Amino acid sequence: MNGIRNKTLRNTVRVAVPFIIVPMLAIGGSLAFDRKRHIIISLAIAIFALLLFAAGFEKRNTGTRRMVIAAVMIALCFAGRFIPFLKPISALTIIAGIYLGGETGFLVGAMTAVLSNFYFGQGPWTAFQMLAWGLIGLIAGLLSEPLRRSRIFLLIYGAAAGMMYSFIMDIWTVLWYAEGFEVKLYLAALGTAIPYTASYVVSNVLFLSLLAKPFGEKLQRIKKKYGV
Amino acid sequence: MRSFSEYNPVVITIYIFSVTGIAMFCNYPLLIGMTFFGGVLYYIVRNGRSHWRSHIFFFMLFVVLAAANPLVSHNGVTILFVMNDNPVTLEALLYGINSAAMIVGVLYWFRNFTQIMTSEKLLYVTGALSPKLSLVLSMSLRFVPMFHRQSESVSDAQKAMGLFKEDNVIDDVRGKMRIFSIIITWALENGIITADSMAARGFGTGKRSHFTNFRFRRGDIIFLLTDLALLGICVAAIAGHCLELDFYPKIRGSAIGAGAIAGAAAYGLLVLMPVIIETEASLRWRYLKLKI
Numbered sequence: 246m247n248g249i250r251n252k253t254l255r256n257t258v259r260v261a262v263p264f265i266i267v268p269m270l271a272i273g274g275s276l277a278f279d280r281k282r283h284i285i286i287s288l289a290i291a292i293f294a295l296l297l298f299a300a301g302f303e304k305r306n307t308g309t310r311r312m313v314i315a316a317v318m319i320a321l322c323f324a325g326r327f328i329p330f331l332k333p334i335s336a337l338t339i340i341a342g343i344y345l346g347g348e349t350g351f352l353v354g355a356m357t358a359v360l361s362n363f364y365f366g367q368g369p370w371t372a373f374q375m376l377a378w379g380l381i382g383l384i385a386g387l388l389s390e391p392l393r394r395s396r397i398f399l400l401i402y403g404a405a406a407g408m409m410y411s412f413i414m415d416i417w418t419v420l421w422y423a424e425g426f427e428v429k430l431y432l433a434a435l436g437t438a439i440p441y442t443a444s445y446v447v448s449n450v451l452f453l454s455l456l457a458k459p460f461g462e463k464l465q466r467i468k469k470k471y472g473v
Numbered sequence: 474m475r476s477f478s479e480y481n482p483v484v485i486t487i488y489i490f491s492v493t494g495i496a497m498f499c500n501y502p503l504l505i506g507m508t509f510f511g512g513v514l515y516y517i518v519r520n521g522r523s524h525w526r527s528h529i530f531f532f533m534l535f536v537v538l539a540a541a542n543p544l545v546s547h548n549g550v551t552i553l554f555v556m557n558d559n560p561v562t563l564e565a566l567l568y569g570i571n572s573a574a575m576i577v578g579v580l581y582w583f584r585n586f587t588q589i590m591t592s593e594k595l596l597y598v599t600g601a602l603s604p605k606l607s608l609v610l611s612m613s614l615r616f617v618p619m620f621h622r623q624s625e626s627v628s629d630a631q632k633a634m635g636l637f638k639e640d641n642v643i644d645d646v647r648g649k650m651r652i653f654s655i656i657i658t659w660a661l662e663n664g665i666i667t668a669d670s671m672a673a674r675g676f677g678t679g680k681r682s683h684f685t686n687f688r689f690r691r692g693d694i695i696f697l698l699t700d701l702a703l704l705g706i707c708v709a710a711i712a713g714h715c716l717e718l719d720f721y722p723k724i725r726g727s728a729i730g731a732g733a734i735a736g737a738a739a740y741g742l743l744v745l746m747p748v749i750i751e752t753e754a755s756l757r758w759r760y761l762k763l764k765i
Contacts, residue, residue: 302605302606313612313664313667313668314661316613316616317616317663317664319613352606356613359610363587367587369579422538430541430545467665473665
């Protein structure tokens with residue numbers, strides 16, 4: 246469906262966003278600038294990564310069908326965020342990543358963050374939520390083969406994704422609060438966030454074990470029936 | 474004579490990011506205080522005396538954030554008292570208050586921003602960056618109420634067929650799960666139909682237009698230029714090390730000179746711009762009403 250030029254572009258974006266931009270955040274921020282500037286650097290790089298993704302998405306000839314299916318998944322995630330305590334967003338993002346590919350997974354995670362923050366409050370943290378949820382979907386897409394085969398691996402990945410989300414968001418909390426990274430504050434933030442981390446892990450495992458199979462079958466069926 | 478919320482969305486976005494960007498970039502207490510004051514003032518001008526619940530929430534958040542730093546960090550030379558063998562220092566306390574004021578101030582600004590920027594305006598702004606992503610967003614926004622309506626009609630149909638009762642918990646949960654499953658299948662199929670319909674109408678063949686057109690008026694351009702000029706002065710003052718303050722080990726600020734005064738005055742004016750616009754608009758309205 247896609248030409249070679251588009252394919253290389255897709256691969257470049259796929260590799261560049263998680264493996265070049267994010268480490269740049271850590272290394273560039275700590276080496277080139279003093280600690281006061283960490284927050285701006287990290288925010289700028291998060292936004293840059295998202296813009297890069299948007300540019301790649303814009304250029305590429307994504308099928309209309311795939312785009313609409315992504316919009317459906319985003320709407321379902323968004324509706325799920327209103328469930329108290331248990332949030333199915335990461336689980337649905339992972340499912341989207343596995344069955345529709347990493348790029349769609351990233352799209353679903355990132356756009357859900359933007360959309361649901363209309364109700365839960367937009368802020369500078371939106372960029373980090375977008376990146377965190379997007380990466381969860383992207384990595385699920387890259388690991389799609391083993392995740393599809395082994396149920397236990399899927400549940401482990403879900404638990405790990407819940408913890409990863411919490412850890413990423415706490416880095417942001419500390420950077421914002423202290424204008425520089427302090428290990429002590431980070432540990433304190435992780436400590437206070439334990440109930441949230443636990444709820445992420447529990448809801449990921451729960452929703453993945455409940456939804457992964459039926460949802461996957463539905464998506465597979467759609468793919469087979471319409472050739473998305 | 475428009476109120477601030479009626480300005481061009483692009484201009485409003487640039488404004489909000491320049492105010493909060495400076496607040497997050499610079500930890501000078503005077504600027505932080507201005508951010509906080511401006512955010513709260515504009516929130517009150519917009520909402521009047523309602524929303525006291527969010528004021529209470531922000532106040533409690535402020536207290537927690539301000540107390541967190543002196544309890545965790547023990548830098549600083551002026552010891553106030555010793556708790557659990559750990560010294561609580563004046564510097565760490567002031568640093569905590571400063572950070573808390575910054576965070577709560579930025580939260581107030583973004584609360585204002587969320588109130589002003591309706592989803593339609595945000596789609597306009599994202600549409601300028603990436604029309605495709607903006608389309609995905611606006612479709613999802615539409616799908617949410619649509620799924621809700623469809624799930625209600627499915628539920629009615631199921632109940633009418635006697636497939637589940639609401640007074641039996643297990644039966645109820647099973648019925649809800651079934652409805653959820655039906656809705657997902659329906660949503661995916663419906664999405665495909667939508668996509669085919671879009672393709673049939675020539676989606677992607679030409680340039681896309683917006684539902685609402687926000688034009689750049691003279692007021693928008695003046696506002697944007699003022700915003701950029703004030704931002705420039707402020708950034709120059711910060712880059713020239715005129716507005717610097719170290720909390721640790723001892724509080725030591727840069728000397729107050731012309732640069733510091735210019736930077737602070739520019740930022741103060743920047744922060745007050747929406748309030749000035751709102752006041753001007755409401756005064757003019759009152760004047761016009763008086764003339765009738």
